Amino acid sequence: MINKLTEKIKKTNAPIVVGLDPMLDYVPEQIKKAAFEQYGETLEGAAEAIWQFNKAIVDATCELIPAVKPQIAMYEQFGVPGLGAFQKTVDYCHKKDLVVIGDVKRGDIGSTSSAYAVGHLGKVTVGSKSCAAFDEDFATVNPYLGTDGIKPFVDVCREEKKGLFILVKTSNPSSGEFQDRLIDGKPLYEYVGEKVAEWGADHMSDSYSYIGAVVGATYPEIGKVLRKVMPKSYILVPGYGAQGGKGADLVHYFNEDGLGAIVNSSRGIIAAYKQEKYARFGAEHFAEASRAAVEDMIADINGALQAVK
Amino acid sequence: MINKLTEKIKKTNAPIVVGLDPMLDYVPEQIKKAAFEQYGETLEGAAEAIWQFNKAIVDATCELIPAVKPQIAMYEQFGVPGLGAFQKTVDYCHKKDLVVIGDVKRGDIGSTSSAYAVGHLGKVTVGSKSCAAFDEDFATVNPYLGTDGIKPFVDVCREEKKGLFILVKTSNPSSGEFQDRLIDGKPLYEYVGEKVAEWGADHMSDSYSYIGAVVGATYPEIGKVLRKVMPKSYILVPGYGAQGGKGADLVHYFNEDGLGAIVNSSRGIIAAYKQEKYARFGAEHFAEASRAAVEDMIADINGALQAVK
Numbered sequence: 001m002i003n004k005l006t007e008k009i010k011k012t013n014a015p016i017v018v019g020l021d022p023m024l025d026y027v028p029e030q031i032k033k034a035a036f037e038q039y040g041e042t043l044e045g046a047a048e049a050i051w052q053f054n055k056a057i058v059d060a061t062c063e064l065i066p067a068v069k070p071q072i073a074m075y076e077q078f079g080v081p082g083l084g085a086f087q088k089t090v091d092y093c094h095k096k097d098l099v100v101i102g103d104v105k106r107g108d109i110g111s112t113s114s115a116y117a118v119g120h121l122g123k124v125t126v127g128s129k130s131c132a133a134f135d136e137d138f139a140t141v142n143p144y145l146g147t148d149g150i151k152p153f154v155d156v157c158r159e160e161k162k163g164l165f166i167l168v169k170t171s172n173p174s175s176g177e178f179q180d181r182l183i184d185g186k187p188l189y190e191y192v193g194e195k196v197a198e199w200g201a202d203h204m205s206d207s208y209s210y211i212g213a214v215v216g217a218t219y220p221e222i223g224k225v226l227r228k229v230m231p232k233s234y235i236l237v238p239g240y241g242a243q244g245g246k247g248a249d250l251v252h253y254f255n256e257d258g259l260g261a262i263v264n265s266s267r268g269i270i271a272a273y274k275q276e277k278y279a280r281f282g283a284e285h286f287a288e289a290s291r292a293a294v295e296d297m298i299a300d301i302n303g304a305l306q307a308v309k
Numbered sequence: 310m311i312n313k314l315t316e317k318i319k320k321t322n323a324p325i326v327v328g329l330d331p332m333l334d335y336v337p338e339q340i341k342k343a344a345f346e347q348y349g350e351t352l353e354g355a356a357e358a359i360w361q362f363n364k365a366i367v368d369a370t371c372e373l374i375p376a377v378k379p380q381i382a383m384y385e386q387f388g389v390p391g392l393g394a395f396q397k398t399v400d401y402c403h404k405k406d407l408v409v410i411g412d413v414k415r416g417d418i419g420s421t422s423s424a425y426a427v428g429h430l431g432k433v434t435v436g437s438k439s440c441a442a443f444d445e446d447f448a449t450v451n452p453y454l455g456t457d458g459i460k461p462f463v464d465v466c467r468e469e470k471k472g473l474f475i476l477v478k479t480s481n482p483s484s485g486e487f488q489d490r491l492i493d494g495k496p497l498y499e500y501v502g503e504k505v506a507e508w509g510a511d512h513m514s515d516s517y518s519y520i521g522a523v524v525g526a527t528y529p530e531i532g533k534v535l536r537k538v539m540p541k542s543y544i545l546v547p548g549y550g551a552q553g554g555k556g557a558d559l560v561h562y563f564n565e566d567g568l569g570a571i572v573n574s575s576r577g578i579i580a581a582y583k584q585e586k587y588a589r590f591g592a593e594h595f596a597e598a599s600r601a602a603v604e605d606m607i608a609d610i611n612g613a614l615q616a617v618k
Contacts, residue, residue, distance in 0.1 A: 023420065024435065032436065041436035073421045077428035078435075079442030080396050084389050107451060108414055109481040111332065112382045119386035126333065126387075127341065127350035133388030142416060144453040145479050146486035170454050172418040177455030177504070178497065183490045188497070192487065 002205045008066030019266025021071040022050040026271040028283040047081035060287035067099035107142030117156035138163045163210040171216025171239030193229040217245025224252035235261045241268030247304035311514045317375030328575025330380040331359040335580040337592040356390035369596035376408035416451030426465035447472045472519040480525025480548030502538040526554025533561035544570045550577030556613035
């Protein structure tokens with residue numbers, strides 16, 4: 001799957017991923033109205049609204065991008081119906097040949113981590129059958145529990161040829177509280193990065209490992225360091241756009257081959273029509289506004305990468 | 310809700326929680342057969358089997374215990390139907406007046422953490438309505454992302470009078486890889502423990518805080534230290550029984566008032582009928598085997614607590 005991701009990035013010339021994190025506030029009134037008329041102001045109504053919203057954005061942007069990253073929390077808040085919308089979104093993106101990164105940030109131990117791995121990336125045994133459940137291509141994973149928490153995911157990835165992005169340095173202001181703590185003069189995130197490199201070394205595809213990392217766009221100096229610590233790992237970069245990261249900040253997250261990083265934008269793309277810059281599209285043409293925002297993001301990042309060549 | 314937990318622990322004289330982590334392998338053949346006949350060997354069939362299994366165990370043990378802890382991974386592996394079984398289990402346990410600790414180990418930042426908090430502990434706004442989704446009483450949370458990840462959960466807990474158990478020191482063999490790293494001579498778990506105490510100080514109930522911690526039974530010396538670091542926090546203790554922890558190891562997880570800890574057992578209770586000790590019940594009477602295992606666990610822990618008085 002990391003080969004597929006690389007091929008798709010090369011083909012689209014777009015090292016980006018669209019974060020499908022549909023807050024109900026982002027969904028235009030006409031979509032909510034139709035959904036609530038059908039299902040009421042219920043969890044089912046909310047689930048229908050975010051699904052229709054996603055579908056329009058995927059239709060408008062899928063030719064331009066290699067991958068999407070649905071954030072499961074935004075679906076899970078609507079309970080079982082919300083998770084139904086997550087499942088529909090994953091399945092629809094697969095139909096459109098997009099790589100799907102499930103931003104699930106799961107992490108547990110032993111058989112529990114195995115259950116998450118199987119549910120999101122593999123197949124679960126039911127009697128004499130093997131059944132796929134959510135079936136994303138990549139999942140994000142939290143490393144706080146150590147190797148016991150990661151290994152069950154790696155095992156499933158090896159079998160299914162899927163991949164992981166492990167949280168190393170997150171984009172939020174307080175990420176340093178624990179992640180930046182110095183241990184013998186070296187910050188915790190660097191230890192975690194070394195582990196990612198170690199876990200990934202046994203799990204290589206052609207030129208990159210199936211085991212990648214999450215490093216926030218908001219800490220470019222740390223990104224530069226971690227790029228060297230994990231040379232064979234893809235870096236998934238949140239924090240671009242709405243959180244403050246710019247293309248020029250991100251050049252050091254990439255390797256010299258121009259690959260090795262994929263930059264996420266969520267709100268900046270899916271709620272583009274709410275920005276002054278794209279207001280001309282109006283709420284009715286929200287998906288076209290998202291398409292324009294994708295084009296601008298690609299130009300920004302590629303421009304920055306060209307400038308350092 | 311922490312008051313309710315305390316009251317129920319006193320009333321049952323049982324500082325324990327039954328982990329509802331239903332692997333399909335634990336479910337007796339007669340239940341699987343009935344479920345597969347109705348739904349086939351599908352995700353729906355698996356979901357029905359684990360729900361019927363849970364229901365029987367809850368019926369057999371609910372008078373003896375204050376709380377249950379369903380591990381969501383074991384449901385999530387069966388996709389949307391599995392999460393339907395999780396929801397049914399939570400609702401049924403509430404009907405039986407049990408405190409429900411959702412073992413979800415979620416953790417993200419900002420609006421994403423808010424979404425998890427709302428989905429598991431609060432109410433989500435849909436149009437003019439407020440809807441509850443999973444609606445557990447407590448949730449477990451991963452601290453790796455720092456205060457930004459925790460605060461949205463704390464805010465929802467304050468509003469809803471619900472609570473958290475934050476991962477501090479987990480029970481697994483490799484938990485020390487990051488959690489035990491020394492920072493200025495002090496292990497990371499102790500820093501996290503201090504943060505739990507700090508987060509919890511603003512969020513007190515009568516005698517305990519709504520913000521608790523997870524500390525594994527497999528590290529009793531660390532439990533003793535962390536008890537003092539977080540005197541007002543309940544400690545949720547996994548790792549008893551199948552993972553090796555014994556009642557005598559756990560006395561220092563409790564405060565002098567005999568409260569402040571709640572010990573979880575999952576496999577040791579729900580799959581008790583598979584142990585030699587309870588084999589006399591047979592697969593047919595698996596729920597009675599679980600009840601006997603609960604009685605033995607309560608006696609073991611209370612015996613150990615009496616011995617140090």
